[in-house]
Amino acid sequence: xxxxxxxxxxxxxxxxxxxxxxxxxxxxxxxxxxxxxxxxxxxxxxxxxxxxxxxxxxxxxxxxxxxxxxxxxxxxxxxxxxxxxxxxxxxxxxxxxxxxxxxxxxxxxxxxxxxxxxxxxxxxxxxxxxxxxxxxxxxxxxxxxxxxxxxxxxxxxxxxxxxxxxxxxxxxxxxxxxxxxxxxxxxxxxxxxxxxxxxxxxxxxxxxxxxxxxxxxxxxxxxxxxxxxxxxxxxxxxxxxxxxxxxxxxxxxxxxxxxxxxxxxxxxxxxxxxxxxxxxxxxxxxxxxxxxxxxxxxxxxxxxxxxxxxxxxxxxxxxxxxxxxxxxxxxxxxxxxxxxxxxxxxxxxxxxxxxxxxxxxxxxxx
Amino acid sequence: xxxxxxxxxxxxxxxxxxxxxxxxxxxxxxxxxxxxxxxxxxxxxxxxxxxxxxxxxxxxxxxxxxxxxxxxxxxxxxxxxxxxxxxxxxxxxxxxxxxxxxxxxxxxxxxxxxxxxxxxxxxxxxxxxxxxxxxxxxxxxxxxxxxxxxxxxxxxxxxxxxxxxxxx
Amino acid sequence: xxxxxxxxxxxxxxxxxxxxxxxxxxxxxxxxxxxxxxxxxxxxxxxxxxxxxxxxxxxxxxxxxxxxxxxxxxxxxxxxxxxxxxxxxxxxxxxxxxxxxxxxxxxxxxxxxxxxxxxxxxxxxxxxxxxxxxxxxxxxxxxxxxxxxxxx
Numbered sequence: 001x002x003x004x005x006x007x008x009x010x011x012x013x014x015x016x017x018x019x020x021x022x023x024x025x026x027x028x029x030x031x032x033x034x035x036x037x038x039x040x041x042x043x044x045x046x047x048x049x050x051x052x053x054x055x056x057x058x059x060x061x062x063x064x065x066x067x068x069x070x071x072x073x074x075x076x077x078x079x080x081x082x083x084x085x086x087x088x089x090x091x092x093x094x095x096x097x098x099x100x101x102x103x104x105x106x107x108x109x110x111x112x113x114x115x116x117x118x119x120x121x122x123x124x125x126x127x128x129x130x131x132x133x134x135x136x137x138x139x140x141x142x143x144x145x146x147x148x149x150x151x152x153x154x155x156x157x158x159x160x161x162x163x164x165x166x167x168x169x170x171x172x173x174x175x176x177x178x179x180x181x182x183x184x185x186x187x188x189x190x191x192x193x194x195x196x197x198x199x200x201x202x203x204x205x206x207x208x209x210x211x212x213x214x215x216x217x218x219x220x221x222x223x224x225x226x227x228x229x230x231x232x233x234x235x236x237x238x239x240x241x242x243x244x245x246x247x248x249x250x251x252x253x254x255x256x257x258x259x260x261x262x263x264x265x266x267x268x269x270x271x272x273x274x275x276x277x278x279x280x281x282x283x284x285x286x287x288x289x290x291x292x293x294x295x296x297x298x299x300x301x302x303x304x305x306x307x308x309x310x311x312x313x314x315x316x317x318x319x320x321x322x323x324x325x326x327x328x329x330x331x332x333x334x335x336x337x338x339x340x341x342x343x344x345x346x347x348x349x350x351x352x353x354x355x356x357x358x359x360x361x362x363x364x365x366x
Numbered sequence: 367x368x369x370x371x372x373x374x375x376x377x378x379x380x381x382x383x384x385x386x387x388x389x390x391x392x393x394x395x396x397x398x399x400x401x402x403x404x405x406x407x408x409x410x411x412x413x414x415x416x417x418x419x420x421x422x423x424x425x426x427x428x429x430x431x432x433x434x435x436x437x438x439x440x441x442x443x444x445x446x447x448x449x450x451x452x453x454x455x456x457x458x459x460x461x462x463x464x465x466x467x468x469x470x471x472x473x474x475x476x477x478x479x480x481x482x483x484x485x486x487x488x489x490x491x492x493x494x495x496x497x498x499x500x501x502x503x504x505x506x507x508x509x510x511x512x513x514x515x516x517x518x519x520x521x522x523x524x525x526x527x528x529x530x531x532x533x534x
Numbered sequence: 535x536x537x538x539x540x541x542x543x544x545x546x547x548x549x550x551x552x553x554x555x556x557x558x559x560x561x562x563x564x565x566x567x568x569x570x571x572x573x574x575x576x577x578x579x580x581x582x583x584x585x586x587x588x589x590x591x592x593x594x595x596x597x598x599x600x601x602x603x604x605x606x607x608x609x610x611x612x613x614x615x616x617x618x619x620x621x622x623x624x625x626x627x628x629x630x631x632x633x634x635x636x637x638x639x640x641x642x643x644x645x646x647x648x649x650x651x652x653x654x655x656x657x658x659x660x661x662x663x664x665x666x667x668x669x670x671x672x673x674x675x676x677x678x679x680x681x682x683x684x685x686x
Contacts, residue, residue: 013458014465016410016440020417021458041667042458043413046491048652049676053490062487068415084564112418131425138422148422149512150415211589211612214641225612232615299564300593300608300620313595313606328593328608336644362414365455365667457669492676493668 004029011350013042019116020361024338024350031346036339040332043365051325056082056291059325061152063312066327067363070109071150072101072141073305074327074363079154080235081301081312085293086156091285094158095237096278100171101144101153103267103274107178108137109306110218110260110267113358117257118189120355121198126189133181136174143167156291158284171275178268182261190257199253203341203353206251213340214333217308219357222259223251229304240277241270253356260358290320300328307331307358331364395532402446402472403529405434406522409445411465414452416479416512423515430515435522442468447525449518450498453481453488459495466502474534476521477504480511487511505534545586553581565608565620572623576633579607579621583638587611588619591639594646596653598679603630603655625655634660652677 006029013021021042027034047066051059063078064071076098083090090098111130118126138148144163145151153160189195205215207223220227226245230238246262248255295318302311308330317323334357342350376384376391384391412420423430430436439445442465454462466475477498480486485496498504505528508521528534546559555574560567570578582588588609597604602624609619625632634657635642646657647666654675657663665672674681 013413013461014409014411014442016438020452021413021455021461041665041669042455042461043452044455044457044493044667045414045453045488046493046676047488049681050488050491065415065487068418127421128426131422132427135422135425135427148514149418212640213643214591214639227612232613233610300595300606302592309592311593311608313593313608315597324595324597326593326595328595332644332648333641336641456672492682 006034009347011354013039019354019359021365022335022354022359022361024354026342026347026350028347033342033345033347033350036342036350038335038338040335040361040365043361045362045366047366048325048327051322053321055320056322057156059322060154060156061150064150064152065362066329066366067109067305067307067310067331067360068150069112069360070105070306072098072105072153073109073303074310075152075154076102076236077301077303077305077310078312079156080303081299081314082156082291082293084301085297085299085314085316086287086291088157088287089285090158090236091282092237092279093162093281094283094285096274097144097159097163097283098154098236099238099241099274100271100278101141103270104137104140104171106267106306107264108134109358110264111137113260113355114185114189114257117199117352117355118195120351121195123189123192123195126185129184129188133177136170136177140167140171140174143170155284157287158282160284162283168275171271175268175272175275178265182265185261190254190261196254198348198352199257199356201250202253202345202349203356204250204252205337205341209337209340210251213336215308215337217305217330217334218259218263219256219308219334221245222248222255224249229302229309233302235301235303241273243267243269253352256356256358292316292318292320294318302328305330307360307363308334310363327363327366329363329366331359331361332366335359335364399530399532403526405437406447406474406525407437407439407445408435408447408449409442409465409469410438410440411448411462412451413455413458414479414481416451416481419512419515420449420451420478420518423518428515428519430519430522433519433522433526442466443470445469446473447476448473449476449478450482450504451478453486454495454498454501456493456495459501462498463501472534474505474525474529475502476506476508476525478508478510478518478521479513480509483507483509549578549581549585552585553577562620565618568619568621570621570623572625572632575621575623576635576638579609579635579638582609582619582621586617586619587614588617591635591641594635594642594649596649596655596677598653598677599624600627600679602626603653605632605649605655607635630654631656631658633658634663636660651675654678 009026012023023039025037064075066074111134115127115130145153210223243266293316298315311328313326315324482498488494506525557570590610590612593608607621651665
């Protein structure tokens with residue numbers, strides 16, 4: 001047998017992949033990956049420390065910047081955590097609008113996932129299709145809050161403003177087009193035999209490994225565990241909506257893609273139900289200008305973000321600023337399994353695995 | 367009209383007369399700057415929210431290709447525009463510096479977003495640098511959090527003016 | 535909520551006997567709260583995992599209380615989600631170390647690294663206790679309340 005040497009290839013942190021500053025150090029034996037050492041922290045913006053010098057309301061824009069691909073979701077998680085801390089009720093109309101924006105964010109995030117997966121596998125056209133369709137969601141966000149990407153639109157106790165009239169027909173027309181979009185992605189991306197060859201059987205994550213490592217979200221569901229916080233531990237008004245939980249069987253990259261495509265459809269169902277059930281009314285309940293929860297009160301609130309369980313731990317010391325804020329970031333936890341699913345594979349599979357685990361480095365590094 | 371064809375003797379006011387006879391007189395420097403300004407090759411670099419708007423600007427709706435700037439290169443040796451999109455953290459600073467030094471001259475830097483301009487909302491944290499200009503010379507600052515794709519184009523067109531005039 | 539599940543004290547008496555240690559239980563609005571001493575942490579978590587089916591460690595958080603650090607573990611059971619447990623323990627600032635729960639919950643790997651990185655609590659028997667978010671040559675632990683004020 002020929003003797004081979006082990007060598008190291010650095011993937012990132014400057015890399016054409018759009019996942020931000022991820023540094024995966026691959027220890028290779030020829031084409032086979034022996035190990036992957038993940039280095040994080042390139043996007044560490046000291047958000048948890050900054051939270052200790054901001055009031056609860058001032059932190060809302062920072063919460064939105066955690067997961068910037070679906071910025072209403074971390075915003076929702078944070079304001080609901082503070083509302084739990086304070087015992088604040090949210091008006092019905094605001095709850096419905098929150099659900100609509102959260103699910104539209106989920107769809108936008110999954111569209112970026114599909115596009116990023118395509119471009120990471122060097123199919124540039126896939127990204128362009130997904131960005132084109134995502135622009136319609138960006139328009140809806142701009143109509144509601146004035147901001148496309150990071151709309152710090154929610155407030156403690158409700159929303160900052162009501163939805164304008166033009167939002168509703170635009171949203172309905174977007175929902176009508178979702179099946180056509182999914183069909184296009186399936187034809188162009190999912191059904192593509194090169195993508196199938198590069199994703200089928202690649203990066204297999206078993207259910208036991210996923211549960212042991214705390215992997216949640218579509219990655220867990222693709223491994224066969226039908227666990228979604230919107231059903232298992234409903235928050236807000238999610239228990240009023242009917243939707244399915246797509247799951248996979250093999251836990252490989254292709255399953256993670258298919259689960260997310262199906263989730264786009266399910267999120268569309270939820271938005272449709274929310275639009276039809278939404279009542280008229282107030283969009284913000286009365287809360288004091290300066291919020292001071294009782295000292296010593298703590299809360300851990302979790303929501304189903306597009307990446308998995310996004311949790312906010314808040315501790316109050318009686319002042320208007322939190323004594324401690326900790327973000328349980330699903331991307332941070334999900335990336336833990338990257339070395340495990342990449343060992344024994346090939347170098348190009350590391351790229352597929354990073355893409356199909358769908359990390360957002362802003363949330364992972366905070 | 368009689369012309370002495372020695373290059374040094376073409377006066378600025380004669381340039382216009384020559385143009386009317388379909389003869390364009392210029393310097394190599396001006397010609398290269400004209401070309402450089404119309405085809406920046408940005409480096410695929412970005413951390414955070416701003417590169418998402420950069421991606422959107424490359425999409426079909428905003429279409430960075432109509433300006434000639436769509437050739438995003440992964441390798442710094444082939445790029446000439448470093449768009450610093452997003453905050454530069456302590457861990458990322460040596461990486462960005464190295465990537466900048468690996469780019470061949472002439473090269474330009476566009477600081478996209480509040481974080482790259484001044485540290486942005488994270489300025490009082492312990493891990494974000496107060497702006498890209500602490501590491502290297504920045505040619506254009508594009509404020510915004512994140513700046514819209516149109517704002518990014520405005521910044522790139524300002525850089526185009528700068529480069530055309532040779533002000534770098 | 536899951537707290538009504540745990541009203542009978544017998545469950546806790548059984549668990550304490552099985553673990554061979556004592557702990558205090560309080561019912562809070564969203565969680566059942568168990569407070570233990572640092573040495574009893576791993577035996578308690580083992581018993582909770584085996585007997586109560588708490589197979590999902592969602593989150594580990596650390597808080598700086600001045601003289602002490604508090605470390606909080608949020609536990610759930612997948613797929614049965616009716617049980618929500620919070621296990622808390624405190625370590626003194628002068629001896630900020632705790633046993634790692636990685637053997638029981640591999641998800642604690644990077645979460646404990648992050649607590650070591652940002653709060654400076656050491657985890658014994660952790661497979662790879664190095665900084666995860668900050669550069670390796672960074673001095674200090676930023677989430678401590680006295681960070682940056684040490685020089686003053």
